[in-house]
Amino acid sequence: MWTEDQIRRYSRHIVLKEVGGRGQRKLLDSSVLIVGAGGLGSPVALYLGAAGVGRIGIVDFDQVDLSNLQRQILHTSCDVGRPKVESAVERLAMLNPDVKVIPHAEPLSSANALALLSQYDLVVNGSDNFPTRYLVNDACVFSNKPLVDGSILRFEGHVTVFLPGRGCYRCLFPAPPPPGLMPNCQEAGVLGVLCGVIGSLQGLEALKLLLGIGEPLAGRLLWIDGLSLEIRSLKVRRDPSCPVCGDRPTVTELIDYENFCGLPPEAPLS
Amino acid sequence: MDEELDLHGEICPYTFVKSKLALEEMATGQILRVVVDNPSSAENVPRSLRNEGHEVLGVSQIAQREWAIIVKKAPDRR
Ligand SMILES: [Zn+2]
Numbered sequence: 001m002w003t004e005d006q007i008r009r010y011s012r013h014i015v016l017k018e019v020g021g022r023g024q025r026k027l028l029d030s031s032v033l034i035v036g037a038g039g040l041g042s043p044v045a046l047y048l049g050a051a052g053v054g055r056i057g058i059v060d061f062d063q064v065d066l067s068n069l070q071r072q073i074l075h076t077s078c079d080v081g082r083p084k085v086e087s088a089v090e091r092l093a094m095l096n097p098d099v100k101v102i103p104h105a106e107p108l109s110s111a112n113a114l115a116l117l118s119q120y121d122l123v124v125n126g127s128d129n130f131p132t133r134y135l136v137n138d139a140c141v142f143s144n145k146p147l148v149d150g151s152i153l154r155f156e157g158h159v160t161v162f163l164p165g166r167g168c169y170r171c172l173f174p175a176p177p178p179p180g181l182m183p184n185c186q187e188a189g190v191l192g193v194l195c196g197v198i199g200s201l202q203g204l205e206a207l208k209l210l211l212g213i214g215e216p217l218a219g220r221l222l223w224i225d226g227l228s229l230e231i232r233s234l235k236v237r238r239d240p241s242c243p244v245c246g247d248r249p250t251v252t253e254l255i256d257y258e259n260f261c262g263l264p265p266e267a268p269l270s
Numbered sequence: 271m272d273e274e275l276d277l278h279g280e281i282c283p284y285t286f287v288k289s290k291l292a293l294e295e296m297a298t299g300q301i302l303r304v305v306v307d308n309p310s311s312a313e314n315v316p317r318s319l320r321n322e323g324h325e326v327l328g329v330s331q332i333a334q335r336e337w338a339i340i341v342k343k344a345p346d347r348r
Binding site: 002007008011014015017020021022 | 283284286287288290291294318321322
């Protein structure tokens with residue numbers, strides 16, 4: 001049953017009519033895969049960990065860089081040079097011993113995505129590049145996993161939820177933009193706190209889905225402009241001609257797009 | 271009386287939290303008796319339990335610093 005520590009730790013959840021001990025138990029019994037331990041993944045991991053989501057997987061292949069610390073609040077100055085999943089595991093262990101954190105220190109690819117997703121109830125996307133965004137989207141469609149999507153750029157961000165059978169990222173943007181067209185993250189910059197705004201909303205949506213309460217942000221895309229703090233809710237719907245979740249899909253297996261974020265396209269070997 | 275909860279030494283909000291957790295494990299219509307040892311819990315716990323939809327059948331001071339709250343479990347939500 002409940003330990004005295006758990007009763008105290010989760011008391012502010014348990015007193016909520018919509019959560020209670022039952023809801024808290026659901027959280028402890030649930031699992032979430034967070035893609036990326038960066039700007040968005042940090043607040044997501046911290047809030048889901050604090051909330052007592054029982055099993056949290058974190059995929060990230062990167063090491064902590066000094067330039068990350070302006071927004072990636074999972075990591076500290078002492079972590080520079082360490083694998084991000086390592087500092088994430090350590091930070092979450094200090095936060096909540098009820099949470100089992102599973103580090104996946106490997107690049108997400110067509111080879112491992114489906115197997116990884118199959119171990120979790122829900123996916124939160126905190127990736128910062130198009131290849132991963134499309135890979136995560138397609139893998140969620142193929143494995144019928146709910147996806148809480150988010151992105152940030154400069155002073156803006158978006159958050160939305162894709163539920164199985166009810167549309168996906170490709171319904172909105174069928175294919176990645178051609179290399180060179182989109183500014184990459186390092187060049188474009190981002191006001192760090194935006195990660196907290198968008199990541200926290202992703203955490204909120206993840207907890208709502210796990211608890212089965214409220215109205216998920218599905219069929220809607222929330223777009224937030226941090227400078228004016230104008231928030232728009234755009235209607236999104238499943239596109240029957242979507243290349244992956246449409247009626248006659250053309251994308252039927254996972255694709256490893258070339259990572260062109262910040263890198264010129266590779267010259268073909270001759 | 272179906273269940274009894276002795277909350278001596280416990281304060282708000284944990285008196286309510288523990289009462290709520292105990293009720294979650296019980297069947298609709300069953301009766302829980304909660305004993306608390308401070309007046310603010312004797313006041314707050316019945317109010318919070320009512321707010322959750324349970325029926326508070328009575329609150330009585332049974333000793334100098336002891337109050338008994340009798341509550342009937344409401345049907346589960348959802
Ligand atoms: Zn789609």
